[in-house]
């Protein structure tokens with residue numbers, strides 16, 4: 001049986017391994033937040049970790065209870081998913097079913113989080129958390145949660161003195177109580193329903209609970225025994241339960257009333273989210289003190305008003321106006337043909353009322369209010385400065401402008417040089433050039449990753465786009481040309497005659513070319529390629545040099561710089577384009593003392609000088625007409 005034994009041992013090892021792995025399923029750092037608030041406990045878990053459908057279980061010594069929607073409303077839990085900040089939030093009442101309550105002062109919460117990961121359900125036990133709210137309990141407290149109403153009353157106040165603790169025992173939670181002679185009677189607007197026993201009421205979804213010092217009653221919204229009505233035009237849901245017990249000749253009776261404004265809020269054009277609740281929801285109470293805020297934060301009315309809230313009373317209605325851009329609100333974009341945005345406000349409101357005996361009722365309302373879809377225009381601002389030779393645009397997605405608060409825009413700056421291949425160019429007949437930049441902005445709305453495209457066309461107009469013009473100066477040895485670069489000069493090519501001006505061409509013809517980012521300098525020495533000469537005389541002559549600007553594509557001549565300079569010379573031989581050859585010769589050395597240059601001639605004795613002075617003679621002749629033997633020499 002050695003084999004069987006070994007197998008058994010192996011099985012045990014595997015089981016241990018599995019067990020210890022389950023034990024160490026620990027939530028990674030940073031995805032979980034737990035907070036004790038005055039009147040509730042809050043857990044927020046990142047949706048990126050939980051996926052879209054996380055489940056919570058509430059744990060106590062009797063087991064783990066899955067928090068379904070229905071169970072949450074009956075047992076004092078509220079689960080809300082907030083896609084934009086990207087978390088799921090669980091709020092638990094201090095009197096929720098699985099909470100361990102020590103003397104109404106210390107409350108311990110224990111939850112599991114169930115997450116589907118890689119197709120498998122994984123349970124993460126969340127660490128126990130104990131909260132000791134510092135705010136003392138008022139004699140009566142009402143909570144209008146998003147999914148239930150809860151009222152708790154101090155049991156000493158409601159109990160006539162002398163009532164024994166035991167008398168209340170049957171109100172302990174369901175799984176601890178068996179028999180009960182306590183009855184509950186629901187009262188709607190106009191009708192008193194027949195009494196039922198507490199355990200039947202629990203089966204119908206209500207919760208009754210007796211703690212150390214308080215009696216708690218909780219009802220989901222929409223119960224058949226609750227009633228919906230309108231008070232001063234505000235929708236209200238109320239539940240009115242009277243519990244009573246007949247013990248010999250004494251009847252113990254407690255009235256438990258919860259009434260909540262069901263106003264869903266109204267967004268007005270001035271950018272306020274308005275929420276209303278009737279002033280007189282609870283009869284015979286007076287002395288409103290109001291604290292208000294968002295996302296579980298409460299501040300006193302004057303502080304809220306400093307932050308732009310407006311708290312007012314009108315028509316026996318309390319009106320809370322939340323400014324559109326209030327701190328702690330959520331903003332969400334949405335694509336529906338166009339781009340929109342809306343805001344979500346997790347309103348938290350506390351009203352403190354007193355009756356004529358100064359006995360306090362504290363009412364807390366938690367409401368999620370959302371604005372309708374508001375257009376979220378995108379616009380591009382043209383900040384192009386032509387001299388920079390590039391487009392500059394800031395694109396802004398804007399929120400609506402508010403009356404009192406500065407606008408809230410978000411922008412991007414885009415710079416694109418005019419030469420960039422994405423920039424289109426368009427010439428017009430009037431020497432104007434259009435640079436066109438078409439921008440297709442793509443916005444991705446998170447977390448859905450919906451795409452929104454926004455087209456914007458920016459045009460820059462460059463007027464007077466004439467071909468470049470060189471400045472030219474005459475020097476002793478030639479002509480010097482200078483061109484200051486303009487951004488759009490690349491639209492033309494520069495040629496000498498029909499040859500493109502390049503540094504190779506310059507080298508070949510003996511030009512000096514210096515080209516930097518600012519300017520192009522071209523020095524053309526006299527007699528180099530490209531000159532034309534005119535009016536040659538013994539005093540001097542004119543040399544002309546032309547630089548031609550051609551269309552880059554068609555090579556059509558669109559402009560030129562022509563410079564003519566006077567030059568003087570002692571001797572020269574030149575051929576002109578009309579086929580004439582001109583020669584100036586210094587005859588001083590060739591002719592003996594006293595010789596007269598005017599009497600010289602070429603080898604062809606009929607070919608005499610056109611002009612002479614003391615020592616020089618100028619001959620001009622057609623190079624085609626002369627005797628080949630005598631053509632190129634001057635006879636001296």
Ligand SMILES: *[C@@H]1O[C@H](CO)[C@@H](O)[C@H](O)[C@H]1NC(C)=O
Nearest residue numbers: 055056066067114121122123
């Ligand atoms: C949570 O996961 C466990 C298995 O790990 C499963 O037994 C339980 O039913 C799950 N609860 C919910 C609410 O999905």
Ligand SMILES: *[C@@H]1O[C@H](CO)[C@@H](O)[C@H](O)[C@H]1NC(C)=O
Nearest residue numbers: 178179180196197198199200
């Ligand atoms: C409550 O009343 C129902 C009948 O309406 C009865 O069946 C049930 O036994 C009662 N429960 C207790 C605990 O008295």
Ligand SMILES: *[C@@H]1O[C@H](CO)[C@@H](O)[C@H](O)[C@H]1NC(C)=O
Nearest residue numbers: 230231232233234314315316
């Ligand atoms: C005041 O309340 C009455 C009753 O609901 C309603 O008819 C009236 O329009 C309200 N007036 C204002 C100014 O809101």
Ligand SMILES: *[C@@H]1O[C@H](CO)[C@@H](O)[C@H](O)[C@H]1NC(C)=O
Nearest residue numbers: 268269270271272274310321
């Ligand atoms: C919006 O509500 C605020 C606050 O009550 C009010 O001052 C403003 O006049 C309202 N604007 C419009 C257009 O109704």
Ligand SMILES: *[C@@H]1O[C@H](CO)[C@@H](O)[C@H](O)[C@H]1NC(C)=O
Nearest residue numbers: 396398399400401407408409
């Ligand atoms: C918002 O303010 C910025 C900066 O003052 C301004 O450039 C922009 O035009 C404003 N946007 C709107 C929509 O008012």
Ligand SMILES: *[C@@H]1O[C@H](CO)[C@@H](O)[C@H](O)[C@H]1NC(C)=O
Nearest residue numbers: 439440441442453454455456
């Ligand atoms: C903008 O880009 C998107 C994605 O490439 C394209 O589908 C859309 O047609 C473009 N819009 C325009 C006006 O070209």
Ligand SMILES: *[C@@H]1O[C@H](CO)[C@@H](O)[C@H](O)[C@H]1NC(C)=O
Nearest residue numbers: 382384385386458459460461
């Ligand atoms: C953009 O600005 C440039 C430079 O100021 C101007 O020439 C052009 O006309 C503007 N374009 C548009 C579309 O406003």
Ligand SMILES: *[C@@H]1O[C@H](CO)[C@@H](O)[C@H](O)[C@H]1NC(C)=O
Nearest residue numbers: 490494501502515516517520
């Ligand atoms: C001179 O330099 C500029 C750039 O600085 C260039 O665009 C241009 O083509 C150059 N011109 C010649 C003739 O080489």
Ligand SMILES: *[C@@H]1O[C@H](CO)[C@@H](O)[C@H](O)[C@H]1NC(C)=O
Nearest residue numbers: 534535536537541542564566
């Ligand atoms: C050049 O000579 C022509 C005649 O041949 C004359 O008309 C013209 O004025 C002269 N040019 C100069 C600048 O002297």
